[in-house]
Amino acid sequence: MSDSTISREHVAHLAHLARIDLSDAELDHLAPQLAVILESIAEISTVAADDIPPSSHALPLENVFRADENRPCLTAEEALSGAPEVDQQRFSVPRILGEGA
Amino acid sequence: MTTTTTTATTTELVPYDDAVARFDPVLGLEVHVELNTASKMFCGCPTEFGAEPNTQTCPVCLGLPGALPVVNAKAVESAIRIGLALNCSIASWCRFARKNYFYPDMPKNFQTSQYDEPIAYGGWTDVDVDGETVRIEIERAHMEEDTGKSLHVGGATGRIHGADHSLVDYNRAGIPLIEIVTKPIEGTGADAPAVARAYVAHLRELVRGLGVSDVRMDQGSLRCDVNLSLRESPEAAYGTRSETKNVNSLRSVERAVRHEVSRQAGRLAAGERVVQETRHWHEDTGVTTSGRSKEEAEDYRYFPEPDLVPIAPSPGWVEELRAALPEPAAERRSRRQSEWGFSDLEMRDVIGAGALTLIEQTVDAGATAGAAKKWWLSELARRANDEGVSLDALAITPTQVAGVQALVDSGRVNDKLARQVLDGVLAGEGEPEEVVESRGLEVVSDESALASAVDSAIAANPDVAEKIRDGKVAAAGALIGAVMKDLRGQADAGRVRELILDRLVRHGES
Amino acid sequence: MSDLTRLSAADLAEALRNGDTTSVQATQAHLDRIAAVDDAVHAFLHVDAEGALAQAEAADDRRAAGGDVPALLGVPVAVKDIATTKGLPTTAGSRILEGWIPPYDATLVARLRDSGLPILGKTNMDEFAMGSSTEHSGYGPTHNPWDLERIPGGSGGGSSAAVTAFEAPLAIGTDTGGSIRQPGAVTGTVGVKPTYGGVSRYGLVALASSLDQAGPVTRSVLDAGLLHDVIGGHDPLDSTSIDQDWPSMATAARQGDIAGMRIGVVKELGGEGYQVGVRTRFEEGVDLLTKAGADVVEVSCPHFVHALAAYYLILPAEASSNLAKFDAMRYGMRVLPDGVDLPSAEQVMEATREAGFGDEVKRRIILGTYALSSGYYDAYYGQAQKVRTLISRDFAAAFEQVDVLVSPTAPTTAFKIGEKRDDPLAMYLNDIATIPANLAGVPGMSLPSGLAEEDGLPTGLQILAPALHDDRLYRVGGVLEALFQEQWGGPLVPPELEVSG
Numbered sequence A: 001m002s003d004s005t006i007s008r009e010h011v012a013h014l015a016h017l018a019r020i021d022l023s024d025a026e027l028d029h030l031a032p033q034l035a036v037i038l039e040s041i042a043e044i045s046t047v048a049a050d051d052i053p054p055s056s057h058a059l060p061l062e063n064v065f066r067a068d069e070n071r072p073c074l075t076a077e078e079a080l081s082g083a084p085e086v087d088q089q090r091f092s093v094p095r096i097l098g099e100g101a
Numbered sequence B: 001m002t003t004t005t006t007t008a009t010t011t012e013l014v015p016y017d018d019a020v021a022r023f024d025p026v027l028g029l030e031v032h033v034e035l036n037t038a039s040k041m042f043c044g045c046p047t048e049f050g051a052e053p054n055t056q057t058c059p060v061c062l063g064l065p066g067a068l069p070v071v072n073a074k075a076v077e078s079a080i081r082i083g084l085a086l087n088c089s090i091a092s093w094c095r096f097a098r099k100n101y102f103y104p105d106m107p108k109n110f111q112t113s114q115y116d117e118p119i120a121y122g123g124w125t126d127v128d129v130d131g132e133t134v135r136i137e138i139e140r141a142h143m144e145e146d147t148g149k150s151l152h153v154g155g156a157t158g159r160i161h162g163a164d165h166s167l168v169d170y171n172r173a174g175i176p177l178i179e180i181v182t183k184p185i186e187g188t189g190a191d192a193p194a195v196a197r198a199y200v201a202h203l204r205e206l207v208r209g210l211g212v213s214d215v216r217m218d219q220g221s222l223r224c225d226v227n228l229s230l231r232e233s234p235e236a237a238y239g240t241r242s243e244t245k246n247v248n249s250l251r252s253v254e255r256a257v258r259h260e261v262s263r264q265a266g267r268l269a270a271g272e273r274v275v276q277e278t279r280h281w282h283e284d285t286g287v288t289t290s291g292r293s294k295e296e297a298e299d300y301r302y303f304p305e306p307d308l309v310p311i312a313p314s315p316g317w318v319e320e321l322r323a324a325l326p327e328p329a330a331e332r333r334s335r336r337q338s339e340w341g342f343s344d345l346e347m348r349d350v351i352g353a354g355a356l357t358l359i360e361q362t363v364d365a366g367a368t369a370g371a372a373k374k375w376w377l378s379e380l381a382r383r384a385n386d387e388g389v390s391l392d393a394l395a396i397t398p399t400q401v402a403g404v405q406a407l408v409d410s411g412r413v414n415d416k417l418a419r420q421v422l423d424g425v426l427a428g429e430g431e432p433e434e435v436v437e438s439r440g441l442e443v444v445s446d447e448s449a450l451a452s453a454v455d456s457a458i459a460a461n462p463d464v465a466e467k468i469r470d471g472k473v474a475a476a477g478a479l480i481g482a483v484m485k486d487l488r489g490q491a492d493a494g495r496v497r498e499l500i501l502d503r504l505v506r507h508g509e510s
Numbered sequence C: 001m002s003d004l005t006r007l008s009a010a011d012l013a014e015a016l017r018n019g020d021t022t023s024v025q026a027t028q029a030h031l032d033r034i035a036a037v038d039d040a041v042h043a044f045l046h047v048d049a050e051g052a053l054a055q056a057e058a059a060d061d062r063r064a065a066g067g068d069v070p071a072l073l074g075v076p077v078a079v080k081d082i083a084t085t086k087g088l089p090t091t092a093g094s095r096i097l098e099g100w101i102p103p104y105d106a107t108l109v110a111r112l113r114d115s116g117l118p119i120l121g122k123t124n125m126d127e128f129a130m131g132s133s134t135e136h137s138g139y140g141p142t143h144n145p146w147d148l149e150r151i152p153g154g155s156g157g158g159s160s161a162a163v164t165a166f167e168a169p170l171a172i173g174t175d176t177g178g179s180i181r182q183p184g185a186v187t188g189t190v191g192v193k194p195t196y197g198g199v200s201r202y203g204l205v206a207l208a209s210s211l212d213q214a215g216p217v218t219r220s221v222l223d224a225g226l227l228h229d230v231i232g233g234h235d236p237l238d239s240t241s242i243d244q245d246w247p248s249m250a251t252a253a254r255q256g257d258i259a260g261m262r263i264g265v266v267k268e269l270g271g272e273g274y275q276v277g278v279r280t281r282f283e284e285g286v287d288l289l290t291k292a293g294a295d296v297v298e299v300s301c302p303h304f305v306h307a308l309a310a311y312y313l314i315l316p317a318e319a320s321s322n323l324a325k326f327d328a329m330r331y332g333m334r335v336l337p338d339g340v341d342l343p344s345a346e347q348v349m350e351a352t353r354e355a356g357f358g359d360e361v362k363r364r365i366i367l368g369t370y371a372l373s374s375g376y377y378d379a380y381y382g383q384a385q386k387v388r389t390l391i392s393r394d395f396a397a398a399f400e401q402v403d404v405l406v407s408p409t410a411p412t413t414a415f416k417i418g419e420k421r422d423d424p425l426a427m428y429l430n431d432i433a434t435i436p437a438n439l440a441g442v443p444g445m446s447l448p449s450g451l452a453e454e455d456g457l458p459t460g461l462q463i464l465a466p467a468l469h470d471d472r473l474y475r476v477g478g479v480l481e482a483l484f485q486e487q488w489g490g491p492l493v494p495p496e497l498e499v500s501g
């Protein structure tokens, strides 16, 4: 963690994970910029002792549930209203590679 | 990653027996159970199967900007009950986590699931495999949400590969799933396929018994992933495993394990290595093919779901649910077996066919266990098989089956007619009674009608009648046939025989 | 009667109650003002004249029907474009959502409608609320009415500019690291970030789910309290919404007494790195509090110095996941990669997100993806979550000694548009004093503390209270606002804007 440098290749890999087709120019620009940002936050690793519990939430709520009851749905028209492409009352999407995880 | 790699599938399969003689298989089973709650995991949309596309969605399950999830209390209760039924510990505190990956059938491009804090963990369940009990260790059971469904258009036969676009229906997105994961199952040797099948059948009965899911494999409310690896010997470290996705019938579970054993043995025997990858099961050809390679492992970037708060089931609640659990499957099985007087073999067939509950209900509706078993495992099993659905998917209820048997017992229909009554019920023609009426299937019990039919048969076949008079009683069959033909089968063959012999033999004697 | 756009929301509500004017007149007056000055200010991304007037008419009818009516019935409001509005475009300042019309209302929007506040339109913001200047809007920057060359703060610069320029008496903002309070400071207006869970997040396009909180943007503490009372309270559609009854914030704003209250000046927020004029005005504010009978002490929150680092790990991590849904499959922009025939869904997602997201958004998505990726989680996200715990503990310890904390809201006055645009670190520093409250979920308010001598631009003073005690912000803010205005001889008013066509 001490070294907060980040290679252009690594940024390209992250961009793929995030599904952003960054241009070469952006990659050139972003890699050093991220390195600077990471440098400035590198301190983080040295602040908290091991026995400090992490907080995922600002306030400690627990057990918030809803009853198993139906609420009104959107109509198919409303559901599909923003879709770039619709066919047979379904969202039409480009061909899918491989399988979902 | 969703990059598809083509790994060599050219290697020879090693015949199963040789494969298990040479290698030690290690199994792992991941079963996804779709809960039958009224509403989805995180929103109020209905969960009915087969609704019009995109009519059961809302901003939450469509992943619209701004929408937020709220946990369905009933789904948590069902998860705990499943965990308890599998002898798991129930987490005193757990959270949902986001599993981040992009896929068009997943509206938010992350699945709200559980990661290192499952609600249930560390359990076991005893499975009957060909009369002996095999204990399967349960790693965990956790809650998550289902994805939408894609229709692949263009290219070949609706298959994903070669399709030129896909049509997505999000009705299924957000339906509660419980994922049940076994620990590695070792020491099954040649029985691996049977153990895998028996476990899934056992789990299906157990969950059905809890009433928390329809567990309809044909509708995808119970889905199975088979993980398998081979190693040189039980002492050796685990080999590289393959994950075969969506093996969705009991028979396929068994076949998929057999196939993977032979395939992996083939690669190892040829000095190749097994690739860690997801594989797809092909029902038609009975083989698996390579899917996503996991060589370049996914990076799901799990983190605690910030839009949901932790779940801390109170000990009181858990004990309440434990106390209300139905009888454990094993005990229920042996109790029924002795009540019904079935042999081990018969009982195994019942479980294998997923007919335990159906037979119980048929018996409750008045049929004898024997009769109930006869209908479900022969006549109805054949029909289910023809339609490629599970028994409980047939359009007939245990009560109706008991009704058909009652007609037989009362002598109003014979077995042949009873099968036609089943056809009528399955065809949606109503209750057994109504089918008998509408199809006019009642046996002719009117003596005079029977008598005249017998007389005309004798008259029409004088030479046969003669033989019978001479004592060749066996020849009666021909006349019985003629009478049954005349009455379109709607007669009691035994009674017809009596009448014939009365006329031809007993007369002669007197 | 006098120019309706110059009235506070409280006074306008009073005029409506007395029948001195109508909601239609008031709403029309604000629509005219928008038409006159928004070419220069660019506070709005979308103005809904027709809808607003229809709601105004309905409000007037409701009042005519008699009976109990909501306090702000008929008073128009502007809504940050991050909140979904059924039938009205919602873009969160991003091109990737251009033209998207939500099929549902955010809970707070539904509450505005129920209480009869006509919605004038949707205000500009940094794309997906990532920024402190509104320069990162996909639709061009908003200009600070005090000096059109300068930024109005961000991400909610559209809302702060709208109330500053008298285009709306009330506006809705959201605050993830200061996006309500810092714009308030640099435009001389009031902004409140309620306790996390005090206002429903349902229907707010999520930036960082564990930090986001919506709140009022107004020209007075009382107006903020009145609006807070309308939008606040439990919502079963938001699992993190606090299920309790809240005291009236408007009542707290009117209380007018802080004698004996214990007020802490946060040692770590202020001094070095803060503009001289900002510091002087802050110190004057502290003196006024002392004069009003509060006893003021200095308290130390040692871990606040690490808040920025924790924030710039937690926010990008959550944002990288929250923004994954913008993938060209179900709504919004779809871009096909050029030179590819029959592109895959994956390629279309990558092309669309490349074309639809701005630089700052891409920067933070990549940073967040990195912070969560295997091998880095513990070192980055995990550690940041621990620092978050330490910051909450600092607040807890501080609030053992005092009832509220105070600090400057932002380290500088409004800077020039373009000055820090491509210097992320400099930009991030604007939120150094506001971020701790988001990490700990405590409520905070910024109110005007005067004009800096060196540049004549507004400065802001921040008040922080313990979680669930938002009413203390209003109690202290109401008193301090009155004392300041006594000195100034009235509220701060920006120079008159050039009125177009």
Ligand SMILES: [Mg+2]
Binding pocket: B113, B144, B179
């Ligand atoms: Mg899963």
Ligand SMILES: [Zn+2]
Binding pocket: B040, B043, B044, B045, B056, B057, B058, B059, B060, B061, B062, B174
């Ligand atoms: Zn839904």
